[in-house]
Amino acid sequence: MTSKTVATRPFDGQKPGTSGLRKKVGVFQQPHYLANFVQSIFDALGGVVGRTLVLGGDGRFYNREAVQIILKMAAANGVARVLVGQGGVLSTPAASCVIRKHRASGGIVLSASHNPGGPDGDFGIKYNIDNGGPAPEKVTEAIYARTREITEYRIADVPDLELDIIGSRTFAGMQVDVIDPVADYAELMQSLFDFGAIRAWFAAGHRMCFDAMHAVSGPYAVRLLEQILHAPRGTVINGTPLPDFGGGHPDPNPAYATELIARMQGDDAPDLGAASDGDADRNMIVGRGLVVSPSDSLAILAANADRIPAYAGGLKGVARSMPTSCAVDAVARQLGIPVYETPTGWKFFGNLLDAGRVTLCGEESYGTGSDHVREKDGVWAVLFWLNLLAVTGKSASDIVTEHWQRFGRHYYSRHDFEGIATERADALMAALRARLADLPGQTLQGQRVVHADDFAYTDPIDGSVSGKQGVRVVFEGGSRVVYRLSGTGTEGATLRVYLERYEADPARHALPTQDALADLIAISRGLADIAGHTGLTEPTVVT
Numbered sequence: 001m002t003s004k005t006v007a008t009r010p011f012d013g014q015k016p017g018t019s020g021l022r023k024k025v026g027v028f029q030q031p032h033y034l035a036n037f038v039q040s041i042f043d044a045l046g047g048v049v050g051r052t053l054v055l056g057g058d059g060r061f062y063n064r065e066a067v068q069i070i071l072k073m074a075a076a077n078g079v080a081r082v083l084v085g086q087g088g089v090l091s092t093p094a095a096s097c098v099i100r101k102h103r104a105s106g107g108i109v110l111s112a113s114h115n116p117g118g119p120d121g122d123f124g125i126k127y128n129i130d131n132g133g134p135a136p137e138k139v140t141e142a143i144y145a146r147t148r149e150i151t152e153y154r155i156a157d158v159p160d161l162e163l164d165i166i167g168s169r170t171f172a173g174m175q176v177d178v179i180d181p182v183a184d185y186a187e188l189m190q191s192l193f194d195f196g197a198i199r200a201w202f203a204a205g206h207r208m209c210f211d212a213m214h215a216v217s218g219p220y221a222v223r224l225l226e227q228i229l230h231a232p233r234g235t236v237i238n239g240t241p242l243p244d245f246g247g248g249h250p251d252p253n254p255a256y257a258t259e260l261i262a263r264m265q266g267d268d269a270p271d272l273g274a275a276s277d278g279d280a281d282r283n284m285i286v287g288r289g290l291v292v293s294p295s296d297s298l299a300i301l302a303a304n305a306d307r308i309p310a311y312a313g314g315l316k317g318v319a320r321s322m323p324t325s326c327a328v329d330a331v332a333r334q335l336g337i338p339v340y341e342t343p344t345g346w347k348f349f350g351n352l353l354d355a356g357r358v359t360l361c362g363e364e365s366y367g368t369g370s371d372h373v374r375e376k377d378g379v380w381a382v383l384f385w386l387n388l389l390a391v392t393g394k395s396a397s398d399i400v401t402e403h404w405q406r407f408g409r410h411y412y413s414r415h416d417f418e419g420i421a422t423e424r425a426d427a428l429m430a431a432l433r434a435r436l437a438d439l440p441g442q443t444l445q446g447q448r449v450v451h452a453d454d455f456a457y458t459d460p461i462d463g464s465v466s467g468k469q470g471v472r473v474v475f476e477g478g479s480r481v482v483y484r485l486s487g488t489g490t491e492g493a494t495l496r497v498y499l500e501r502y503e504a505d506p507a508r509h510a511l512p513t514q515d516a517l518a519d520l521i522a523i524s525r526g527l528a529d530i531a532g533h534t535g536l537t538e539p540t541v542v543t
C-alpha cells in the first residue's frame with residue numbers, strides 16, 4: 001500500500017458542538033480541514049490499528065468527497081475493516097444500528113442534520129462510539145484538544161473507491177464492505193413493531209403521508225412503508241435524497257415542512273402525517289389538522305409503550321433533555337418509573353441506556369428514541385405511532401386529546417432568535433446568569449418565581465459533570481422559561497427560548513398554543529431583554 005504522511009497545522013474552532021463539528025461546506029473544503037479532524041479522532045482514540053469502523057452520511061453536498069478522504073485515511077492508519085453505506089449514505093440511526101449489529105468499535109457519521117445543504121450550506125462530522133451513540137464529552141474534548149496540536153496526518157495515495165456497488169473489496173490493504181444502507185435497519189424495525197397489524201391497517205384503507213424532505217429518510221421510508229408494509233405508492237413524498245435537499249431546510253417542523261402541513265388540513269387528509277430531517281433522526285408527527293408537540297409525543301409513546309411488542313414488558317425508565325416539557329414526567333409518575341433530566345443532545349442519553357436505566361428518551365426538538373439504538377430515530381418514531389394507531393383503531397388526534405384528559409396538558413413552544421452576533425448573545429446569557437440568585441421569590445407579571453438556576457448535570461453512571469447547560473426559571477405551578485444558545489449552528493448565535501405551562505383542566509385544553517403561553521412569552525422577552533440585546537422583537541422561528 002502506498003500511503004503518505006502530510007504535514008499540517010491546526011485550524012481554529014474545530015470544537016464539536018451539540019452534535020459533532022458543523023461548519024459551512026466551504027470551510028470543510030479547505031485543504032487539510034477535514035483530514036485534520038479525522039486524524040484527530042483517530043489520535044484521540046489512541047490509534048485505530050486493527051479496528052472495524054462504520055462510515056456513512058446523509059448524502060448532502062461534499063458527502064462523497066469526504067467519504068473518500070476518510071476511507072483513505074482509515075487505510076493509512078491501519079483500520080482493518082470499514083462498513084460503508086452504498087453511495088456513502090447511512091442515516092444517523094442506521095449508522096448506530098450497524099455499529100451495534102456488526103460490533104464495530106465506532107463510526108463516523110457525516111451530517112449537519114437539520115441544517116441546509118448544498119455548496120453554500122452546512123456540512124458536519126461526528127464520531128460515534130462502540131455502543132452506537134455519539135461520543136461522550138470526554139471523547140469530544142480529547143478530539144478537540146488533538147485538533148489544536150496536530151502536525152501531520154496519514155492518507156493512502158490511491159484512486160477513489162467504487163462506492164455504488166454493494167460488496168466486499170480490498171482497498172489500500174483494508175477490507176471495505178459497501179453495504180445496503182437500509183437492510184440492517186429494516187430488519188431491526190421488524191423485530192420491534194407489529195408489522196402484521198400495520199399492514200392490516202394500510203390494507204383496510206388507512207393512509208399516511210411521510211415527507212422525507214429530499215433527505216436521507218427517503219430510502220428508509222420507501223422500503224419500510226411502501227415495500228414492506230404495502231402502503232400505497234406515493235405515501236412517501238420528497239423521497240429522493242438530493243445533495244442540497246432540493247434547496248429546502250430539512251427540519252421537520254411546521255415552519256419548514258410546509259407541504260406536509262398543507263396536506264394534513266381538510267377532510268381528505270391522510271390519517272397520519274410525518275416528516276424527518278436531513279439525517280433521519282428527527283420526526284414530526286401530524287394528525288388531521290393537529291401537529292403533535294414532540295414533548296407530548298414522547299409522553300404518549302411512554303404511556304402506550306405496553307401496546308408495542310418491543311416494549312410490552314414495560315419501561316425501565318424514561319429520560320428527556322432539560323428543555324423538553326414535563327409531560328413525560330407525568331406519565332413516569334403514574335407508571336412508577338424513574339425519569340432522568342439531561343442536558344440537550346443525544347450523547348447524554350447513552351450511559352443511561354447502556355446501564356439499563358431508561359428505555360425511552362426524547363427531546364423537544366423533534367427527537368425520540370429508545371434502547372434499540374443509541375441515536376434518536378425518526379422512522380422508528382413513525383412506526384411506533386403507526387403501530388399504536390393500528391392496534392387501538394384510534395386517530396392521532398384522539399390519542400392526543402385523550403392523553404391530555406388523563407395527564408393534563410403541557411402547553412409548549414420554542415422561540416428561536418437566529419443570526420445574533422455572538423458577543424451579543426453571550427452578553428444576554430451573562431446578564432441572565434447574573435440575575436439568577438435574586439429571582440426566586442420575585443413576581444414577574446403576576447407569576448412568582450420559585451426556582452432559577454443554570455442547569456448542571458452529573459451523569460449518574462460515570463459521575464461526569466456538565467455545567468452551563470441552560471438557564472431555567474421555574475414559576476409557581478410548574479410553568480418554565482428556559483434559555484440556551486444553540487450548539488449546532490454555523491453562523492452567529494441562535495438564542496432558544498423554551499416555554500412551558502401546565503394545564504390540568506380539560507376545558508382549557510383546546511387553546512391555541514401561543515395564546516395559552518402569552519403571559520410566559522411576555523415574561524421571557526422582558527426578563528432577558530431580548531430586544532435590547534439582539535435588536536430582535538420577534539423570534540425568527542417558532543415551533
Ligand code: VG1
Nearest residue numbers: 018019113114345363365486487488
Ligand atoms: C439542536 C437541538 C437538540 C438536538 C441537536 C442535534 O441542538 O436543540 O435537541 O439534540 O440539535 O439534533 P442545539 O444545540 O442547536 O439546540 V440533529 O437532528 O441536528 O443531530
Ligand code: CO
Nearest residue numbers: 113114279281
Ligand atoms: Co438530525
